[in-house]
Amino acid sequence: MPTLKRLDQLLSNLGYCSRKEARYFLKDKRVRVAGEITKSASLKVDPANVLVDGAPLDMPDGILVMLNKPEGYVCSHDNNEGSRIYDLLPSRWEARNPKVVSVGRLDKDTTGLILVTDDTKLVHQLTSPKNHVDKLYVVSVDRPLEENIVNEFAKGVMLGDGEEQCLPAKIEIIGENMANVTLNEGKYHQVRRMFAACGYYVDTLHREEFGAYCLGDLAEGEWRNLIP
Structure with a gap:
């Protein structure tokens, strides 16, 4: 049995109009x-x-x-921060209730897979540290990668002044200056900081997988609905 919802509240929650404005939608025979x-x-x-x-x-x-x-896009609702990922999605979604948010963030210079949802339980499930959700990144750096970085990542990289240690992460060298990195933490700018701690500068950073979700052939700037 479907859940019945009050019409004006439904239109408001889905971002079509405010509850007050709904009467004009109905008066104009749009519904x-x-x-x-x-x-x-x-x-x-x-x-x-x-x-x-x-x-x-x-x-x-x-x-x-x-x-x-x-x-060049930020995972923020603030128009003052420049181009936003929400500018790539239907504008109506920003007026929805519950609010549409990204699952975690990618910084402005990082590309790739970002999930966007209005499901707060799912956001918590995918971002809670205790759930250890894997994320796969493709990274290019400024100089040839040395084999010892595999062990450094595996034992947990020490960040900054050595007071913050990352959980063990997996790195697979796939080219002279390129690697796949799998981790399940979400520290601030973590991948870039991990490489910096090992003496490398990250030129490009791209997320390919997030948990069970894989970017596949999805074109840059495009989005795909994941609800059947």
Whole structure:
């Protein structure tokens, strides 16, 4: 049995309008329920039966998408920080309730897989340190990689002044200056700091996998819905 929701609250939660503005949507005959135009904002409806401007509701069951983040974009809602990952997604999503957020962050110069969702439980599940969710990064550095870095990462890199130690991480050298790095922590700028502690400067950093999610052939700047 589907959960029925009040029409004006449903439209507001999905970012179409405020609850107050919903009456204008209805007055302008933009909303149909089960094929019929309705003017009742308080009507309890099944979201699957609602059309706005002739189209089904946009992801009424929640949002979980995978985005291939380009360089130069920030994982922030603040317009003052420059180009945002949310600028690559439908603008209506920013008005949704619950709020649409990224699962963790990638810094401005890092590219690749970022998950975006309105599921707060999933955010906690994927980012909680106790769950040890693996993340795979492809890294290029400024000079040839030496084999001893494999052991350094495996025993846990000491960051900064040696007072903060990372958990063991896996590094696979795949080219003279390139490596795959798998870790399950989320310290601030962790991958770059780990390489810096070993004497390398990271030129490019790209996340390819996050837990069970893999970027695959998703083009840069594009996103894919992960909810069936």
